[in-house]
Each structure stands twice: as structure tokens, then as C-alpha cells.
Amino acid sequence: MTERPGRSDLRAAVADVAGIGAGMFLLGTSLGLLVVGSGLAWWWAPVLGGVVFAGSMEFLLVALAVAGTPLAAIAVTTLLVNGRHVFYGLSFPLHRIPGRLGRAYAVFALIDEAYALATTRPDVALSGRRILWSQVLLQVCWVSGSTLGALAGDTFSLRVPALDFVFTALFVVLATEAVVAGREATGPLLAVACALVARVVAPGEMLLVAMGLFVAALLVRYRLTPREPAGA
Template sequence: MIPCFFGYISIGFAFGFLLVKSGFPWYLAPLMCIIIYAGAAQFMSIGLLLSGKGPLEIGLAVLLINARHIVYGLSLLERFKPFKKFKKYLIFGLTDETYALLTTLPPPKDSNPEHFDFWITAFNQSYWTIGSTLGALLGSVVTFDAPGLEFALTALFIVLTIEQIKVIKRVGPFLIPIVSIILLNILGIKEDSLILAILLSSIGCFLIGGKE
């Protein structure tokens, strides 16, 4: 979980810092991390709130950007099925990074799989919350800006993708999304390109998986 620790602390710091510098109170950062807990959506919410968007528009935007979690959830149905105590929290706390860890790291022998998944999820949320709170507190007392902090999110995705490649040892599932997003850009499709790329990638991975 070391990559997630450093990634979430730095990304959370960037979020909290940007949130305060956008004119919002510092306590909104930890509150959003506890109630919403969706990194990309939280970053996006800063711009949406500043633009004066209504609850319906914000809700729809968050739904679209997090629609990929539907695919994550479907792939974890069997894993979560026997869980009872923490199942609802595990569903709530499923993020890209947590999903990558759960699908990469098998529970240790003689351990409780539900507790194993719970602690991974809980630690990740605590890293995110701590980082966001620290960034918000610092942002409320300093006067300078820190451009480029948001790149930490991209850096963390790269690290986790490399780990997934090492475990899966197949190039196809990772090339399909790249080809999909390039194709969408060539066609000039900018709006909702993330959702379309996810759909194309899911179909592509399903097809190559079916052939094998």
C-alpha cells in the first residue's frame, strides 16, 4: 500500500490546497473526503461549484465520471458475496486504487478476507482524508499557489498500472484503452470521451477474453 499512501497523501494535499485557494472553507475538504470519497469527482466539483451549477447538474456529472465503478463492482461480486460485516462500506469505499490493490493482492493465508479488504479500503480513505485536510489547512494560511500538484493523480495511476501489468502479464487489456481514446480524439469526440473510452475498452476486453 506504499504507492497509495504517498499518492493519496500528495493528491489529497493538492485537492485540499486547491479547494481552499478557490475560496471554500478548509473543513469542506475532510467533510467531502468522508461523505463523497471520490478523488476525480472531488477535483471536478471545485469547478462545478465555482460555476454555480445546480445539484442536478453536479449529480449527473459525478455519476458520469464515476460510472466506471459499475464495471469494478461487477468484477467483485463474487469476492464480496460472502462478506457481511463490512460489505456496504467496501462498496462505498471502492476507488480506482483500492480496486487495483484488491485485484492484485490476494489475502494472506489464514487471514480473514473481509478484514483484509476492509483495512485496505479504510487505510486508503484515511490517507486521502489526512492529505486533503493538511492541504486545506496549509492553503488557508499561505499566500502562494502550487501549480502542478494535481499531476500526482496521474503519477499514481501510472504506478498502479505498472503493478497490474506485472501481475496480469498481458498487454492487450492495456492497449485497448489507449487505442480507444486515440480513436475518439481522431474522430473529434471530446465530450463524455472518458465514458465512451471505458465502454469501448470493456467491450474490447470482453471480446479478447472470450476468445481465450
């Protein structure tokens, strides 16, 4: 019996997300622990995961909220941290997503991991439903992990340090897969160089400076890369 297309897309998405989803679940638990450890109610963890769903920004948002940071400052910080998603949109295969509602969700759920999965898979096998299922599963892993962490922290007063390193390890894996798939290591090397420069010139604002330098370096590389003639 031939498998239904929707079901095969779901099975493919489960296989795509399996490894990354486990990392996101574990990292989500650290967000939940951070939420209750910062004095917020446990239910803020699933709310952040369901409404914000921005990974590193959620960790930063908890700290900003607890510190009583003005909304204008939070908005500017969010723009600087998540501004990279504008560049993601240039190469994300949004045209494959069926329906306005599906495309709206795909834009909302365009996190780093979803972008990596969608841009390192062969175009022939990458359907719009497979992309959407991958994004849904990633959010489920994130929200369930953060909810579990918040409930555990609230119930047992758990405080587990150093779980935030999972975020770094996850991005190392994603960068490695991207290099292997594209057989091109210029991007990661540029990122490392920008991080080192930012560490030296602006250690207090390393993240923002490094991201700014990296964006500038990518733009310069784009301008200097030879283009193939149309129709070649």
C-alpha cells in the same frame, strides 16, 4: 506467540497501502489547496474526502460548485465520471467482506486504488478484513492529506501548481502493477487507443468519450473471449 488474525490483516494492509497511500496523501494536499484557492472554506476538504471520497470527481465537484452548476448537471456528470464503478463491482471480491456494515463501507470506499489492490493480490492471502483495512487506510491518507493542504493554503496562502500530475503518475503505477501481476497488457493498450481516438474526434469532451469507448471495447473483448467449460 501467534499473532492475532485481525492484527496480521492490518499489518498486511499497511504494507499494501504504503506506496499508494503516499501518493494519495500528496494528491489530497492538492485537493485541499484547490478547495481554499477556489474560495471555499478549508473544512470543505475533509468533508469531501469523508462523504464523497471519489478522487477525480472531488476535483471536478469543486469546480462545478464554484461555477454554480445546477444540481441536475452535477448529478449527470457524477454518473458519467463514476459509472465505471459498476463494472468494478463485477469482479471486486465483496463476498469476502464480513458483515453488512463492512460490505456497505467496502462499496462506498471502492475507489480505483482499492480495486487495484484487491484484484492484484493472491486470493489465498486476501481476507475480507485485509481489504477493509486497505480501504480505511486509503481514505485516511486522502482525508488527512486534503485537510493538511487546505489548512496550509488557508493559513499561508499557498498555491502549488502541477500537483494534479500525481494523479496521473499514481494510475500509471497501478496499471503497471496490474499488467505485471496479470501478464496481460491488452487492457492498458485499449485504454491508450481510446484516449487517442477521443483526443482526435472530441478534444473538448475527451474524458467522457474515452471512457465510453473503453467500456464498449471491454464489452466487445468480453464477448469475444473464449470461455472455459464449467468444471474444467
